[in-house]
Amino acid sequence: MKKKLSLFCIAFLCFGNGMSSLAQERITAINQLLKHLNGTLKCSIKEFNGTELRAEQVFHGSTLKTKSGDWSLRLNTSPVSGQPEVMDVSASFQLKKGLAKATAVSVSFDFSSWSPKNYVLVPAAVYNGNRYRSIGNGYDPPYPEDMYYNPSVPLTISNNPRLSSQEGEAAVIELATGNVATPAMCFFSEKKKKGFVVLTTQRSRLGSNGLSISENKRKDSCSFNISAPAVRKMAAGFGDFHLSNDQAPDWKAGDEVTLDFKVYLFDALNIPDLLKKFMEVRKALTGLNSPRNILPMSELFELSTAICKGNFIEVPAGSYYKPENNNDFQLGWVSGMMNTYPMLALNDKKERDRVMAELDFVVNKLQGKSGYFFGGVKASGELIPEKMNAGFKPAQAMVRKNADVLLWLMKHMLLLKAQGYGKSVKTEWENAAEKLAAAFVHNWKKDGEFGQYIAPETGEIAVFNSTAGAIVPAGLAMASDYFQKKEWLTVAQDAVRFYYKRDVENQGLTGGHCGDISQDADSESAFGFLESLMALYYSTGQKEWLDKAEVQAALAATWVFSYDPVFPKESAIGKLKSSMAGAVWASIQNKHAAPGICTASGDYIFKLFRATGKVRYADLIRDIQHAHSEAVNRPGHLTTNGLAGSSMERIQLSDAEGKSSIGNFINTRNSWTETNGVLMAMELPGxxxxxxxxxxxxxxxxxxxxxxxxxxxxxxxxxxxxxxxxxxxxxxxxxxxxxxxxxxxxxxxxxxxxxxxxxxxxxxxxxxxxxxxxxxxxx
Incomplete structure (x- = not known):
């Protein structure tokens, strides 16, 4: 008998010669499904010594004898009516006789004729197999010297689970379902023009399921494995690894567990086709989630703006609303000069004057000679350089923060005019916005990209690559209309096409948008780029941007919990019985979800729903808004050690910070989560x-x-x-x-x-x- 049995052969042996013709048809259908990608199914029993695999024994029929006992397997399959590319499958394992120590069960999809060029996706954890240069061994690793002022720098990520980019090197990615936004594994084959998606459930009675991907040294075969429970040697942390302390359970006669999964194999011309399919089916196995109506948007708006009112300070650096828990100011990214926007929307003179004072502070204190802005300043007035290597000067700043400045400065001026306070818009603000837009245009013409870090004094790109400029085209499109500079809209469109082709279409990821990661794939750039696409649709009305926006929305959705995960009963989230579908994962380095998008309302998702009529987009932003509300502190629903309306950035299902962190909030507040909640209450209709x-x-x-x-x-x-x-x-x-x-x-x-x-x-x-x-x- 061949070592790798076809799915038909496995099923035939499991059910015997007496199976019905209907069952034969179903098995043949699955066999034909996997055949297009040279795939076979394998069901096995795995025995462990701690987390070391001691033995694996494969079912070649409906029964299996091991040294520890007799096992049975029931493999049930059912096609989905009218959908020849999908099949529902369940595998039930039972120990009929004996005692099995430290044992797990697994189902794997083994693919021969594999190519390392295949795009591999595990939502919120693995993008393009994470096959990129890796640096450091911990959170926010420093950049080596070769990454500075080097236009040829390769995309570089933190130390995350990944397949190897080196020839002759095997690799294994080991995850638990707590590491991912949707329990799924996916890939796209450029050679065969096919896509594969397998969806499973978060857990069985044994605990969280395991998801692993194993590639051989020759990189011509790869296995996608689902196990009950997860038994990993190492657990991934924030840019590092630690011992997982996973344990396979002991079994006694009669014990049984079932793995349910849904398999899709479909025609796909490119990575965008895989992403769109994933968004279409991401809730297909877990079903529709159940958002709770617990906090009206208007109440959230009142609570959180009240907190912001109390955080306005006057220090030697200037006057501003604190974006953090200390008195230092951080521009953009985590809500500096963003939390001012809802305060301006209050249409209250006191708060309007405060907002104007902060805009004065930002424009006068933080803009460099080139037009770019520094990313922050201490309360004492000392500028804060970012991602600096000691060997390079002058000080540099995040491109993403500068993109935020342009977008939000434009929005502030537009809001003042819409409120009837156009005369309050200062020439200094307009000059600052115009100078910043011109700096972006200059770098685009000179370098063909916006980079990740820039030097505000010289305007030089200090670190190239990544999608850190994801929001820049949105700001340029707005500035083009405001200042009547048609060229800026042309640059915005050219830049979007460039980033879409290079990052979304060719790599299936956007990244480098956060200030505490390397160039890792992250959710913030995914949503930020969607902002730019919808900005171009608003400016031009052209369908091209809607089509690209649908792909980008699908990529963004890979970062969002698609279901209501089960948290430990004794955890903070477990006790509150919170429905967390809609929480947004941060990045492949920072392995946690958070309430909302950093930092935006996501109104562009609503705009996409309105423009296309596709309810999946409305569901996405509705989920995000409701998950945010679950994290808001209020009487009887405590999530922070702060005031009513405060919130924080941890919705933790993974054990990246240790198993004790699962389901527990961090007892602090984050201005950016409060800001995006207020923005959703403003910019989304009820x-x-x-x-x-x-x-x-x-x-x-x-x-x-x-x-x-x-x-x-x-x-x-x-x-x-x-x-x-x-x-x-x-x-x-x-x-x-x-x-x-x-x-x-x-x-x-x-x-x-x-x-x-x-x-x-x-x-x-x-x-x-x-x-x-x-x-x-x-x-």
């Missing part, structure tokens, strides 16, 4: 209604349904199930209105409806010269 399509979608923590439609308009029943009064924004529009890209200031025009805690009201929404609403009655 309820969206398309009057022509009768499409109703709820983003806020309320319930809504269409009760009637007639010549008078559309009647909506709105109910507030929370313990807080809500002020719900309602966006209603016709098909014709929906054809126009949504402006940045659209939220100012959304009417709001007050619904008290536990109250239900009816609304009549009627089209006319505009959209008007009338409260009919309350109950």
């Amino acid at each position: 309820v969206y209604l398309n009057l022509d399509q009768h499409r109703l979608y709820v983003f806020d923590h309320v319930q809504a349904e269409i009760q009637s439609i007639n010549l008078s308009g559309t009647t909506i029943l709105l109910h507030n199930p929370t313990g807080y009064d809500a002020n719900v924004s309602v966006m209603a529009e016709t098909n014709k209105q929906a054809e126009k890209p949504l402006s940045y200031m659209a939220f100012l025009g959304w009417p709001k409806v007050k619904v008290k805690a536990g109250e239900s009201i009816k609304l009549l929404v009627k089209p006319g010269a505009g959209i008007s609403m009338l409260t009919l009655n309350k109950s």
